Amino acid sequence: MSTAVLETRDMCKSFGALEVARNIDFRLDPGARHALIGPNGAGKTTFVNLITGTLKPTSGQVHLGGQDITAMAQHERVKHGLARTFQINTLFNGLTVLENIYLGIAERKGLGHAMWRPVGSNREAIDEAVALIDRLQLTEDALRPVRELPYGRQRLVEIAIALGLEPRVLLLDEPAAGVPSAEHGILLDVIDSLPTEIAILIIEHDMDVVFRFAREITVLVSGGVLTVGSPDEIARDERVRAVYLGESSHV
């Protein structure tokens, strides 16, 4: 068994008496395609926030590439290779698509504190942003402010920014949320074609997306891990079915 690229050990989080994460042991292997599912209120978003550093766990640890990052601030974790997208678009709305993507690349390249030379003096970062825009088929929108784009196109910008950070681990928080099903195609193609060296954890409600994409699935219920398994195992699991049948007809 290779070393996990991302791992949580006995991670707990409570707000007063409310336990939102209970003894979560989780591991993500290099190149993984892993889905995190669970009914509403299962603690999926809390889990993402604990990993990215928006929240600090009450107890337990988070490891990234074998290094304990529990005490690290969010922006430092990004520098160590952990990137995320947001469930609700969290973009630089007034800036162009190009600038949205450029900012992440420039920060990764350590240009963020450079104040005495123009943006245009670093050709490489700009070309990289343009290449990424072309790859995600955003070329025609490159110079439009993000706020003018349809929601589905904005979802692509979310992913493009994260890819510009060249992460080892990428957390996709409900990438298909809010996207009309007619526009699902291009989004799913992009997700399918993400570089294989990136370990990906996708948090998703849409079971079509989950079963198309994931090779391993973790089911979260009431802040704790119910089970982990292959898509087949999860689909057959009676307990999972019970949890979901109680809620809706997603499966």
Next chain:
Amino acid sequence: MTGTSPAADFLLARHRWHWAEAIPWILALAAFFLFPGWLALGTQILIMVLFALSLDLILGYAGIVTLGHAAFFGVGAYAAGMLSALLGWHEPITGLIAAAVSAAIVGLIAGLIILRTRGLTLLMLTLATTILFQEIANTFDHVTGGFDGLHGVTPAPLLGLFEFDLWFKVPYLYALAVLMLAFFVIRRIVYSPFGRELEGIRENVARMHAIGAPVRRRLVTVYTISAALAGIAGGLFAQANAFVTLDVFSFDRSGAVLIMLILGGSGRLYGAFVGAVVYMFMEDQLARLSPEFWQFGIGLLLVLTVLFARRGLFGLVETAARSLKGGGR
């Protein structure tokens, strides 16, 4: 990628100077020769342009809303003023450097403390900063002159050659030269990767964290730079007027510079020029018409701007320029 795309060209060329950027400087020089009787007001305007520009850096670019920017203007004014009036150091340029350094130190310390907060809390803390300094200046009146003001600020001839004259010829050109230098610095910062990050912070702090940017460090850095520039404006003010009063720390001054920036248009550099010129002229003219109600005119213009020209008066200029260009094709 060897071929250039239109998108790449946009970022590659964005910092280059446009010919129209020469206009404000030509106008400022023309005013010097054409309106010699207005140079006193002109000097005050140039100082306020610099002050508004320093505010634009933190408010227009980084999105820090402040009601206390006069704190740094005031620290700069007292630093330059006391250096001359109390310590007998009258050389003006080193006086300005002292003003910049003092204000930067204050900005750094204030920034480290208050930039942990956001929104309304931050707004109140910026206000508290300037009130605090006004009280300090009032309390230590044996060195600051307190309510009577600090007199005896007597700058030595500029570069050892040019006396500060009563017709404001030397102060005007001095302020213009300092403004140009400061503008060059600010413009350079704005179009740098650091400047882009400031806009990123203004647009979405959560995303800035998520791309790995140390947001607080960036904010404290720009707050310090902005404080230094406001301090230079304050230093110029003290030297040009030959005195300093507690009024430099007033809420009115913080409010006025904010209104100038909103009138002119924030986050676009030249908005500070338009806003300061319009505000100061209106104040001067309206106060002659009606010493009591001059603020009504500015208030009305502010309401109209906020309602109908959201990007400020300079935003209107940009729109007009764009449509002219579009029509010419």
